[in-house]
Amino acid sequence: MRLVLPYNARFIIDRLQQSGYTCYAVGGCVRDSILGREPADWDFTTSALPEEIEAVFSDCRTINFGKQFGTIGIILDNEQYEVTTYRIDGEYSDSRHPDAVSFSTSLQDDLSRRDFTVNAMAYNDTEGLVDYFDGQRDLSYGVIRCVGVATNRFAEDALRILRALRFASTLGFSIEPSTSAAILSGRKMLSAVANERISIELLKLLCGKNVDFVLRRYRSVFAVFIPELVGTFDFEQNNKHHNRDVYRHTVAAVKNIEPDPLLRTVMLFHDIGKPLSRTVDKYGVSHYYNHPVLGAAMTEEILRRLCMKRRFIEDASILIRNHDYRITPDPVKIKKLLGKLGVETVHRLYKVQRADILAQSNYQREEKLDNLSKVEAETERIIRDGECYNLKMLAISGVDLLHIGITDGEAIGKTLDLLLNRVITGELSNDKDRLISAAKAM
Ligand code: ATP
Ligand code: MG
Numbered sequence: 001m002r003l004v005l006p007y008n009a010r011f012i013i014d015r016l017q018q019s020g021y022t023c024y025a026v027g028g029c030v031r032d033s034i035l036g037r038e039p040a041d042w043d044f045t046t047s048a049l050p051e052e053i054e055a056v057f058s059d060c061r062t063i064n065f066g067k068q069f070g071t072i073g074i075i076l077d078n079e080q081y082e083v084t085t086y087r088i089d090g091e092y093s094d095s096r097h098p099d100a101v102s103f104s105t106s107l108q109d110d111l112s113r114r115d116f117t118v119n120a121m122a123y124n125d126t127e128g129l130v131d132y133f134d135g136q137r138d139l140s141y142g143v144i145r146c147v148g149v150a151t152n153r154f155a156e157d158a159l160r161i162l163r164a165l166r167f168a169s170t171l172g173f174s175i176e177p178s179t180s181a182a183i184l185s186g187r188k189m190l191s192a193v194a195n196e197r198i199s200i201e202l203l204k205l206l207c208g209k210n211v212d213f214v215l216r217r218y219r220s221v222f223a224v225f226i227p228e229l230v231g232t233f234d235f236e237q238n239n240k241h242h243n244r245d246v247y248r249h250t251v252a253a254v255k256n257i258e259p260d261p262l263l264r265t266v267m268l269f270h271d272i273g274k275p276l277s278r279t280v281d282k283y284g285v286s287h288y289y290n291h292p293v294l295g296a297a298m299t300e301e302i303l304r305r306l307c308m309k310r311r312f313i314e315d316a317s318i319l320i321r322n323h324d325y326r327i328t329p330d331p332v333k334i335k336k337l338l339g340k341l342g343v344e345t346v347h348r349l350y351k352v353q354r355a356d357i358l359a360q361s362n363y364q365r366e367e368k369l370d371n372l373s374k375v376e377a378e379t380e381r382i383i384r385d386g387e388c389y390n391l392k393m394l395a396i397s398g399v400d401l402l403h404i405g406i407t408d409g410e411a412i413g414k415t416l417d418l419l420l421n422r423v424i425t426g427e428l429s430n431d432k433d434r435l436i437s438a439a440k441a442m
Contacts, residue, residue: 024122150182158189169208231275
């Protein structure tokens with residue numbers, strides 16, 4: 001088998017070979033190349049020791065990730081290529097760097113330490129594909145299978161459990177039965193894995209094309225590090241807007257939105273507050289009045305625990321808090337929403353609402369979708385026409401109010417807010433002279 005290596009990959013392999021070492025592209029880049037996908041990054045494995053790698057590339061910018069891991073980063077054309085000495089691993093505490101490693105002179109040792117057969121292939125132009133574990137066969141059948149005995153491999157590093165689900169989701173692969181059984185039986189070991197590592201895999205998994213299958217089939221795995229999800233499992237909604245329990249609705253909603261980490265995370269948690277906020281009316285119908293607010297608070301806690309970035313947590317929380325907001329094509333309401341949330345969040349909110357509607361029952365579906373389309377069209381018109389919806393867009397500022405003698409800071413703020421409100425409602429036009437006379441009159 002012949003793969004097309006990019007120029008810089010050939011350069012790295014050639015240099016090491018010319019210096020008397022062996023070197024291969026390895027792991028995800030080989031897998032993705034065979035699949036005809038663009039690899040996210042290129043990694044290499046070599047017989048050269050870290051200091052030897054540095055010596056061979058002494059004329060290039062290099063980064064030493066710690067000699068104990070055996071990885072040297074080589075920067076070519078502003079891209080980083082990781083070159084790692086063949087090694088046999090000890091325990092892992094993050095997804096790339098085990099706590100203790102010993103170097104080896106054998107490529108086979110290095111490939112044996114890798115997680116799945118499809119990730120355990122190496123390639124260079126001289127030797128072609130090196131595939132000791134039938135990775136190519138599993139790739140062509142679309143199977144995730146551990147290298148070696150699955151239960152042992154997950155016991156060495158439980159993150160591999162989530163990585164298996166991640167690849168099943170992103171590649172659309174099935175999981176080989178003994179690997180699958182070991183995932184389910186070993187799932188509790190995930191609670192010992194660092195949350196930072198978990199969240200990286202979780203976000204990738206959520207953006208996969210097979211996310212719905214993985215979330216349904218392996219829900220007990222997710223429950224290990226997100227126990228809050230358990231309340232939604234099989235939780236019947238008992239409400240005509242829904243024909244699925246909360247978890248199945250959630251999974252459908254995740255699948256319905258574009259594969260963006262934030263949007264998929266929002267859909268995963270948008271209804272997590274439902275089980276705890278149920279009330280039943282006199283007709284026996286369930287309602288969940290406060291669930292967006294409760295759900296946003298629960299989500300913040302979950303995402304903080306998973307060490308997600310602060311900005312990401314805030315964005316997710318705002319969208320969940322507002323996901324059920326009944327917006328109408330009324331320009332005043334839309335402008336108030338734009339003023340409160342900003343354009344970017346409002347655009348995301350509409351995507352969230354559409355994904356949510358499409359995961360609900362058919363009851364009033366056409367009306368809901370039709371309303372949302374009208375809201376979107378009206379929002380675009382407001383933006384296109386440059387209509388004022390926030391203080392920045394107002395034709396006067398605090399300085400103008402100072403000039404007409406309003407000097408108290410609080411009074412300035414209040415006046416501006418009142419003027420903005422009157423502009424939004426259409427009572428006043430966004431015209432400097434008019435606003436000034438209105439301010440004087442107030
Ligand atoms: P991506 O496309 O996301 O980069 P990848 O397969 O390259 O996917 P990486 O996390 O970049 O994943 O890891 C590179 C390679 O290192 C993997 O293909 C695999 O061979 C090996 N690897 C990574 N993490 C582990 C692990 N926890 N256990 C065993 N091998 C691992
Ligand atoms: Mg990679």
